[in-house]
Amino acid sequence: MSTTDTAPANGAPKAAEGAPRPPKARPQTSIVPGATIAGRALVAVVAIMTFLASLTIGAALAVRSTASHWRSDVTREVTIQIRAGDRKLTDAQVQQAAEIARTTPGVTDAHILSTEETGRLLEPWLGAGLDLGDLPVPRVVVVKIAPGAAVDFAKLRRTLSDRIPTASLDDHRLWSRRLGAMAEGVVLTGVVLLVLVGLATILSVVFATRAAVATNRAVVEVLHFVGARDGFIAAQFQRHFLKIGAQGGVIGGCAAALLFGAIVGLPRFGLVGDPEDPTFLGWLNPGIWGFVGIAGAVLVVALATALTSRITVYRTLRTIQ
């Protein structure tokens, strides 16, 4: 042993003469041991949870914005239908209905659908090349509403029924209301899903933290014996779990963002589907707020993971003296 047995007079141990000093700052090893299998499993759990939460946020926002878009399209247009009857009389009634509509405040245009246009509308059901003159097909007037204008539909309906008994006004209100209710339902379901995913994430982190503290009990005990406060120990675990939460969150969030990015981007580049095809997933575009929401989810997951682990460590430390 090369120990010098004499302690210096001032009470502080002194170095042997010429003892070399470390040449550079030493990188500090984390007090809580780093990568463990349990840690990697938790990264996977957090990544999956963040992915699910991000999908929920993106899909809910996409449905909400698409529904709102559709609703605004629908409410900017109403139709007047005139039951088929005597051809000349019906033509006159159609002209009269269009005139009534044009004079109504808030209406920008009233377009009478020609027989050809009506035929095209019916084509999916009746097929092409049919002579509509043989069928009692109602005539339709498409009335365009100025954006933001509050048209008095009750008055318009009254005027139409007074002057043209065979006319009826369809303002699509029922359809619009159902669409709105559906969108709100999807958003509400999304919120419930988010709460469930959040709870599952928190529970996973609680159990993982308890397991980590139990695994590192020897470390915790030594830290206690060398005079570490509970706050210091909790901060070490919090840092460890913040890293896990951030890793998992970024993986899950990026995966969801890539998925939405593909849904939005691929048809535009002509790689998949037709961007104009309403049946394609293009309506699932979460918009800029969807991507902001996903980034928010990543941040919240990382912070919730760190905070949950801190609280759990504090509680667990109370049982270790």
Next chain:
Amino acid sequence: MEHLVRFENVGLRYGMGSEVLKDVTFSIAPKSFQFLTGPSGAGKTTLMRLLFLSLRPTRGLITLFGRDVSSLDPDEVAVLRRRIGIVFQDFRLLDHLTTYENVALPLRVLGKEEASYRGEVTELLHWVGLGDRMDVLPPVLSGGEKQRAAIARALIGRPEFLLADEPTGNVDPTLARRLLRLFIELNRTGTSVLLATHDIALMDQYDARRLVIADGRLYVYD
């Protein structure tokens, strides 16, 4: 002079079992040196755990640095422990930290910057003969090296009171004598030392106060 440690009629039992320590009364003065000895299972380790606040007595009064330990909250316990250096029989070094990091741990938990204590830790490591083993992980160290690393960790915070549990239990007689001299020198510089040992030959090398524990009772031989 105020005592560093004072036990008054301290008793301790685990759960519903019989008392492991019975009516233990003694005190430790500042700058004093004492051996704690007794047969295995007599309650030495329990007494040591009471001294470093790992256990609370079931009865009696313990004062440490003038504070009644029963009234301490966890943060106050942490602050008191910084005034005590502990050398465990099984070293309790953290295997994922290097020797240097293990020794520096008491300063690191105070929130000090690494640069501020680097020189001090390095000096101490050279002093205990581990200057060339600083960057080695504990599993690679020999028993004697681990022992010295554990001692260095206990000393780095310049404790007022050093507790050492069988610090010579894992080393050869020559190294044991050297370690004893190290503790004696430390005591001469003002640190109170309580050295728990089974080794009667070691105790015979230095005339100091002896606390003998047998069947849960403590006998003091000044």
